[in-house]
Amino acid sequence: MANKEQEAIFTPIGLNNSENGKIDKSVKLPPVTKKKHKSLGLSEDDVIEMYRLMYLQRRFEERAMQMYQKGKFGGFLHLYIGQEAVSTGTVFALNDDDDIITAYRDHGWGLVRGITPNEGMAELYGKATGCSKGKGGSMHFAKTENHFWGGYGIVGGHIPIGAGLAFANKYQDNGRIATCFFGDGAVDQGSLHESMNIAQLWKLPVVFVVENNGYSMGTAARRHTVGEIHERAKGYGMKSALFNGMDALTVYENMKNIADEVRKESLPYFVEIRTYRYRGHSMSDPQKYRTKEELQEYQKTDPVERMKSYLLDEGIVKQKKIDEIEEVVEKEVMDSIDFAEESSFPEPEALYEDMFTGTSHFHDDRR
Numbered sequence: 001m002a003n004k005e006q007e008a009i010f011t012p013i014g015l016n017n018s019e020n021g022k023i024d025k026s027v028k029l030p031p032v033t034k035k036k037h038k039s040l041g042l043s044e045d046d047v048i049e050m051y052r053l054m055y056l057q058r059r060f061e062e063r064a065m066q067m068y069q070k071g072k073f074g075g076f077l078h079l080y081i082g083q084e085a086v087s088t089g090t091v092f093a094l095n096d097d098d099d100i101i102t103a104y105r106d107h108g109w110g111l112v113r114g115i116t117p118n119e120g121m122a123e124l125y126g127k128a129t130g131c132s133k134g135k136g137g138s139m140h141f142a143k144t145e146n147h148f149w150g151g152y153g154i155v156g157g158h159i160p161i162g163a164g165l166a167f168a169n170k171y172q173d174n175g176r177i178a179t180c181f182f183g184d185g186a187v188d189q190g191s192l193h194e195s196m197n198i199a200q201l202w203k204l205p206v207v208f209v210v211e212n213n214g215y216s217m218g219t220a221a222r223r224h225t226v227g228e229i230h231e232r233a234k235g236y237g238m239k240s241a242l243f244n245g246m247d248a249l250t251v252y253e254n255m256k257n258i259a260d261e262v263r264k265e266s267l268p269y270f271v272e273i274r275t276y277r278y279r280g281h282s283m284s285d286p287q288k289y290r291t292k293e294e295l296q297e298y299q300k301t302d303p304v305e306r307m308k309s310y311l312l313d314e315g316i317v318k319q320k321k322i323d324e325i326e327e328v329v330e331k332e333v334m335d336s337i338d339f340a341e342e343s344s345f346p347e348p349e350a351l352y353e354d355m356f357t358g359t360s361h362f363h364d365d366r367r
C-alpha cells in the first residue's frame with residue numbers, strides 16, 4: 001500500500017507518483033514564456049482583447065451554471081473554466097479562416113471564435129436563435145462561417161474530421177490549416193491513431209492538440225494512459241510540443257510558431273497542452289477524485305487573473321479600464337440570459353432541416 005506521501009497527485013509543482021513511489025508520469029506545468037506581448041508581435045489592444053475574451057468565457061459559464069442550477073435548461077453542461085488561456089491564445093495565433101474543431105467542452109472556443117453571448121446562451125436554452133438553431137445544446141456549439149466546426153460529443157470521434165478538414169485545405173491548396181482539440185481521455189482512442197497515421201503519411205496541415213487537464217471524467221491521467229502523452233508522436237515520426245496552458249501568452253507563442261511551420265511545410269504536429277479544469281466533469285460530478293488543496297493550487301495559476309495582473313503590471317491599463325471591461329461583459333452576459341429566455345423554441349419542422357440523410361440523392365440516382 002502506498003503511504004500518504006506516495007499517493008498519486010496532480011499538481012502544477014509536483015510529480016505524479018505511481019504506487020511504488022516511482023515517477024511514471026509528469027503532470028508538471030511547464031514554465032510560462034518570459035517574453036512580453038510586444039516581442040511576441042502582439043499590440044496593447046490585442047492583450048486587452050485577450051483579457052476581455054477570457055473574462056467573457058469565465059462569466060458566461062459562471063452565469064450558465066447558475067441558470068442550469070435554477071433548472072432553466074437541461075441536458076449536459078461541461079464547463080471550460082480554468083482552460084480559457086488555451087482557446088484564447090490559440091485563436092490569436094491562428095488566421096481567422098484556419099479551421100478549429102473541438103470536443104464537447106466547447107463554450108469557450110465558440111465565444112472566442114465569434115459566437116455571440118446571445119447565440120451561445122440561446123443554444124444552451126435550446127432556442128431557435130442559438131448558434132446551432134437550438135438543436136445542438138451545450139456540446140454542439142458551432143459557427144462554420146467562422147471556421148469553427150464545433151462541439152462533438154463522442155470522445156475522439158471528431159479527430160478524423162479534423163484530419164479531413166486539413167485534407168480539404170491541402171486539396172484546395174487554400175493556405176489554411178486545421179486544428180483539432182481533444183482531452184487527455186481521447187489519447188488512446190483508435191480514431192486518434194488512425195488519423196495521426198494518415199496525417200503523417202499524407203503530410204496534412206493539421207495540429208492535433210491534447211488539452212491535458214489531468215482528468216478524464218473522474219479518472220486521473222496517470223490511471224488511464226501510459227507514458228508521456230506528447231511522446232505519442234514519436235511512433236508516427238511526427239513533430240511534437242509540450243507547453244503550459246494556464247498562460248495565454250505562452251499558448252499564443254507556441255501555437256503561432258507551430259501554425260507557421262505547419263502552414264509552410266504542410267505537415268502535421270502533435271501537441272500536449274497542460275491545463276486544469278476547476279469545475280467537475282459536468283454538473284453532476286461530486287469530485288471525490290481530487291482534493292480541495294489541489295484545486296486551490298491550480299487556481300493560483302489562474303489564466304484570467306494572470307492576464308489581468310499582466311495588463312496592470314505592464315502599465316497597459318489602469319484598474320478603472322479593467323472595471324469598465326468587466327462591467328460591459330457582465331451586462332452582455334446578463335442580457336444574453338434575457339435574450340435566451342425570450343427566444344422561441346425551434347418549430348417542429350426544424351427537426352427535418354439541416355439534416356444530412358443522402359436519401360434525396362439516392363432516390364435521384366435511382367430515377
Ligand SMILES: Cc1ncc(C[n+]2csc(CCOP(=O)(O)OP(=O)(O)O)c2C)c(N)n1
Pocket residue numbers: 105153154155156182183184185186213215216217281
Ligand atoms: C467514445 C466515448 N466513450 C465514452 C464517452 C463518455 N465520456 C464522456 S466525456 C468522457 C471523458 C473524456 O475526458 P477528456 O477527453 O480528458 O476530456 P475533458 O472532459 O477532460 O475535457 C467520457 C469517457 C463518450 N462520450 N464517448
Ligand SMILES: [Mg+2]
Pocket residue numbers: 183184185211212213214215216217
Ligand atoms: Mg481531460
